[in-house]
Amino acid sequence: MKAIVIDQYGGEEVLKEREVKKPTPNDGQVIVKVHATSINPIDWKLREGYLKERVPFDFPIILGWDVAGVVDEVADNVTDYQVGDRVFARPETTNHGTYAEYTAVDAHLLARIPENISFDEAAAVPLTALTAWQCLFDFGDVKEGDRVLIHAGSGGVGSFAIQLAKNIGAYVATTASGKNVEFLKSLGADEVIDYTQQNFEEELNDYDFVLDSLGGEIQEKSYDVLKDGGRLTSIAAPPNEEKAKEKNVKAGFIWLEPKGEQLAKIAKLLEEGKVKVTIGHRFPLTEEGIKEAHALSETHHAKGKIVIEVE
Numbered sequence: 001m002k003a004i005v006i007d008q009y010g011g012e013e014v015l016k017e018r019e020v021k022k023p024t025p026n027d028g029q030v031i032v033k034v035h036a037t038s039i040n041p042i043d044w045k046l047r048e049g050y051l052k053e054r055v056p057f058d059f060p061i062i063l064g065w066d067v068a069g070v071v072d073e074v075a076d077n078v079t080d081y082q083v084g085d086r087v088f089a090r091p092e093t094t095n096h097g098t099y100a101e102y103t104a105v106d107a108h109l110l111a112r113i114p115e116n117i118s119f120d121e122a123a124a125v126p127l128t129a130l131t132a133w134q135c136l137f138d139f140g141d142v143k144e145g146d147r148v149l150i151h152a153g154s155g156g157v158g159s160f161a162i163q164l165a166k167n168i169g170a171y172v173a174t175t176a177s178g179k180n181v182e183f184l185k186s187l188g189a190d191e192v193i194d195y196t197q198q199n200f201e202e203e204l205n206d207y208d209f210v211l212d213s214l215g216g217e218i219q220e221k222s223y224d225v226l227k228d229g230g231r232l233t234s235i236a237a238p239p240n241e242e243k244a245k246e247k248n249v250k251a252g253f254i255w256l257e258p259k260g261e262q263l264a265k266i267a268k269l270l271e272e273g274k275v276k277v278t279i280g281h282r283f284p285l286t287e288e289g290i291k292e293a294h295a296l297s298e299t300h301h302a303k304g305k306i307v308i309e310v311e
Contacts, residue, residue, distance in 0.1 A: 003100035004290045005060040009049030012294050017287035020062070023096060023104040024073070030081055030107050031073040032089075036123035037098040037285075038066040039293045039306040040156065047294070057095040064098035065090055067105065068113060068122035069310075078107045086113040088267075090126035090258040099290060101310060111263040114271035121270075121277040124305035128156035129266045129275070131256045132164055135211050135233045139252055144169030146208040149200070149225060151218060153189060154180040154303050157235060161211055162187045163275045173207070175200050180303065187276075201225055212236055223247045278304030285310045 001022045006014045025031050043063045045051050068088040071081050081087065087110045091097070096104065113122045135157075136142045148165045152158045153174030165172045166188035173191040174184055181192045193200040201221040208230050210222040215236030222232055223243055232239055232251040244251035269275040280303040281296060283289035293306050 001101040002285065003062050004285065004287060005062050005099075006047055007059050009047065009052065011048070012291040014047065015287055015290050015294070018060075020060075020100070022102050025075040025078075025104055027075055027077055028107055029075050029104045030071050030078055030087075030110065031102055032067055032069040032087060032105055033072040033102055034067055034098055034100060034285075034310045035069040035119035036310060037064045037068070037308045038123045038127070039297045039308065040065065040127050041297060042093075042127075044294045044298055055093055059095075061095040062097040062100050062103075064100070064103075064308075065093055066123050066126050067091060067098040067103055068119045072102060074107075081107055081110060086119075086122075087111065088113050088122040088126055089260065089263065090130055090256070092258060099285065099308065101285075107260075109258045109260045109263075111260055111267045114267055116273075117267075117270050117277070120279060120282065120307045120309065123307055124156075124277045124279055125160075125266065125270070126258075126263055127256065128305065129160040129164075130259065130262055131157050131235060131254065132161035132211075133262055133266065134256060135235065135254050136161060136164055136209070139233045139254055140209045140211070140231045142168065142170055142209050146170045147206065148172050149204060149207050149210045149222070150174045150189075151211060151222070152176065152213045153184045153187070153192070155213060155300075156305050157213055158211070159184075159187055159278055159304065160275065162189050164269075167269065167274050173200075173204055183278075183303070187278075209233075212239075223249060279307050280304030281306045283308055 003020045071085040091105045148170045150161045178194040201224045204225040206227045210232045212219045212234040238253040239251035283293040
């Protein structure tokens with residue numbers, strides 16, 4: 001089967017198209033014929049070697065940790081899925097990722113794709129939507145009436161976080177450049193802070209929760225908008241524990257844990273039209289396509305998700 005692999009850490013030039021052996025399912029797994037995958041920052045951060053201590057993989061590595069496709073083969077002990085089912089998942093983080101025509105996925109991490117959602121749309125969901133869910137609800141305990149600030153609202157995690165928070169009745173503020181204001185309001189944002197013209201820490205106060213996806217100075221200033229006893233979660237960098245204690249804020253770093261049952265809840269929201277997918281760019285599963293997709297992701301200015309079409 002065709003796959004895009006890396007044999008060493010480095011820039012986009014290390015991405016190589018190659019024929020590799022089609023995987024076979026271990027106990028509890030299915031083989032998914034991949035119709036689409038998507039690009040996430042973890043892909044190029046791992047490619048560059050930034051994550052080699054956290055995820056020490058052997059080479060060669062197939063990157064990619066979103067998948068949407070059709071069940072092609074099931075292990076004998078898998079009973080919940082059968083050949084032909086339309087499924088999507090955020091697989092476990094292994095060196096056999098989803099930049100490939102087939103990939104193995106633990107059955108308990110799968111969810112069925114709603115009939116009204118395409119493979120491209122489904123591939124854009126798992127990693128970012130699950131990250132948003134776990135930040136908001138597992139860590140942040142966000143509930144109806146809470147005031148929530150979501151940084152970088154037009155990005156993958158941000159765009160889902162806005163919709164998930166609004167769906168349960170939170171008041172949502174977000175930061176973005178002025179060109180994305182109408183887009184973010186269409187997702188449900190109540191207030192959009194144009195970071196090119198405004199300082200969010202001067203505009204907002206008494207918030208219950210902040211989702212930080214940028215780290216650094218933005219994270220530090222985020223403490224100033226939180227109320228006493230507020231919550232801050234980051235997917236960019238571990239928060240300053242001393243500052244959190246000083247401000248009486250619950251702060252923590254989220255590293256996504258794949259969960260099929262949570263993805264099934266998100267699938268229900270997609271089916272009901274309560275959450276929508278924004279695909280900003282599409283590329284083919286080729287060496288050049290993946291290189292271009294990585295380069296775009298690394299600019300941090302892609303609107304919506306970057307999807308890789310496998311056929």
